[in-house]
Amino acid sequence: xxxxLFEHEPRVVVLGGTGFVGEAFAGFWVNSATRxxxxxxxxxxxxxxxxxxxxxxxxxxxxxxxxxxxLRGHDVLVSLLRPDGTGWYRDxxxxxxxxxRQSGIPRCIYASSIDVYAGVKHPVVDEDTPPQPxxxxxxxxxxxxxxxxxxxxxxxVLRLGAVFGRGGRNxxxxxxxxxxxxxxxxxxxxxxxxxxxxxxxxxxxxARTLVQLSLERTRLGSQVVLVTDDHDPNNNFAFVQDRLAAxxxxxxxxxxxxxxxxxxxxxxxxxxxxxxxDRRFSNTKASDLGLPxxxxxxxxxxxxxxxxxxxxxxxx
Numbered sequence: 001x002x003x004x005l006f007e008h009e010p011r012v013v014v015l016g017g018t019g020f021v022g023e024a025f026a027g028f029w030v031n032s033a034t035r036x037x038x039x040x041x042x043x044x045x046x047x048x049x050x051x052x053x054x055x056x057x058x059x060x061x062x063x064x065x066x067x068x069x070x071l072r073g074h075d076v077l078v079s080l081l082r083p084d085g086t087g088w089y090r091d092x093x094x095x096x097x098x099x100x101r102q103s104g105i106p107r108c109i110y111a112s113s114i115d116v117y118a119g120v121k122h123p124v125v126d127e128d129t130p131p132q133p134x135x136x137x138x139x140x141x142x143x144x145x146x147x148x149x150x151x152x153x154x155x156x157v158l159r160l161g162a163v164f165g166r167g168g169r170n171x172x173x174x175x176x177x178x179x180x181x182x183x184x185x186x187x188x189x190x191x192x193x194x195x196x197x198x199x200x201x202x203x204x205x206x207a208r209t210l211v212q213l214s215l216e217r218t219r220l221g222s223q224v225v226l227v228t229d230d231h232d233p234n235n236n237f238a239f240v241q242d243r244l245a246a247x248x249x250x251x252x253x254x255x256x257x258x259x260x261x262x263x264x265x266x267x268x269x270x271x272x273x274x275x276x277x278d279r280r281f282s283n284t285k286a287s288d289l290g291l292p293x294x295x296x297x298x299x300x301x302x303x304x305x306x307x308x309x310x311x312x313x314x315x316x
Contacts, residue, residue: 003219004218004219005106005107005154005217005220006075006106006217007217009033009034009035009215010075010076010107010215011035011038011073011074011076012029012037012038012076012078012214012215013037013039013070013071013074013076013077013078013105014037014039014040014054014077014078014080015040015042015078015080015081016040016042016079016080016081016082017039017078017080018039018041018043018044018045018046018049019080019167019168020163020165020166020167020168020203021080021111021163021168021206021210023046023048023052023167024165024203024204024206025080025207025210026039026048026052026053026054027052028204028207028208028211029054029211030052030053032211033211033215036053036054036055037054037078037214038054038055038056038074039052039054039055039056039057040057040058040059040070041056041059042058042059042061045058057070061092061095061096062092062095064095064098064099067096067099068099068102071100071105072103074103075106075107076105076107076214077100077103077105077107077108077152078108078111079108079109079110079111079148080111082111083140083141083144084137084140085135085137086136089140089144090144090147093144093148097147097150097151100148100151100152101151101152105152106152106154107152107153107154107155107220108148108151108152108154108155109158109210109213109214110144110145110156110157110158111158111160111206111210112141112144112157112159112160113138113141113159113160114160114161114162114199114226114228114281115133115135115137115138115141116131116132116133116138116141116142116145116159117129117131117132117159117279118132118133118135118138119132119133119134120132123278123279123280124280124282125226125281125282126281126282126284126285127223127225127282127285149222152222153222154219154220154221155222156213156220156222156223156225157223157224157225158206158209158213158227159224159225159227160201160206160227160228161199161200161226161227161228161229161230161281162198162199162200162201163200163202163203163206164200164201164202164203164299164300164303165202165203165204166203166303166306170200171240171244171303171304171307172307174240174241175244175248175304175308175311176311177189178241178244178248178250178314179248179311179312179314183252186241186245186250186252187252189237189241190237190238190241190252193237194236194237194238194241195236195237195238197235197279197280198235198237199230199279199281200228200229200235200240200296201227201228201230202229202296204292204299205229205292205293205294205299206227208294209227209291209292212292213291225286225289225291226282226283226285226286227286228281228283229283229293229294229296230280230281230283231280231283232296232297234296234297235296239297239300240300243297243301244304244308246301246304247301247304247305247308248304248308248311248314249308249313249314250314
């Protein structure tokens with residue numbers, strides 16, 4: 001069998017790329033590819049798309065004939081759509097399954113989530129760990145993963161960590177707290193949650209991974225890949241809080257963290273599975289595939305400084 005899936009630079013079409021991950025993808029794409037990718041717009045058209053250099057096509061996901069005509073002629077579908085737990089995404093992808101099959105697109109890259117492991121009790125999760133979704137959001141991700149595997153000859157499922165970066169929402173509430181909370185409250189949070197793993201991944205790592213897999217001409221086969229910065233020992237609450245404090249010009253007392261039994265109790269009261277306290281997600285496969293890995297601490301510090309600029313620093 002020929003190891004090459006594409007003889008030319010793949011033609012890429014992006015579905016659901018209007019958020020901050022899609023914006024980062026477009027930014028890296030223009031420096032990596034010789035032709036623009038095509039963005040399919042089914043709800044919104046953010047201003048940044050106008051100067052992104054991407055080809056833009058409005059699409060009605062209920063119009064299967066239009067969808068088929070739009071998808072034909074492309075080599076890779078990158079799906080960045082996110083479920084909301086209501087089932088609309090699963091239903092929409094089920095309707096499009098025959099269209100995907102007829103489109104002739106050989107590769108799909110689907111951005112899923114490590115949230116599908118919410119119920120897993122193992123301390124280390126890798127690609128062979130069976131997912132255990134709990135919420136409707138997580139269950140919908142698993143359902144769409146299955147649709148993509150059934151629809152394309154090569155389906156690459158990327159289970160992403162908690163993505164942070166400009167335009168995203170992860171860490172914003174922590175930054176808002178750092179900008180106005182009293183010292184005792186910040187110190188208490190550190191004491192209670194300092195040891196908790198955060199499972200973060202920078203949007204730069206995610207975007208560069210998407211671009212690299214999109215442009216890869218050799219056959220990769222259908223597979224699952226975990227994309228997190230969890231291999232970095234600093235990917236925990238205390239380190240994130242320290243970086244935010246430095247960006248906001250605050251000095252935090254370094255105290256003892258509460259026993260893990262207390263943290264388990266607190267998370268249980270909030271309805272959050274306590275298995276995530278010490279859980280780590282393996283990056284062995286991503287590393288073996290040669291996928292990008294941005295320096296976690298540097299990206300976190302840069303984002304913390306951005307949030308401090310946006311929120312106006314610490315209001316003492």
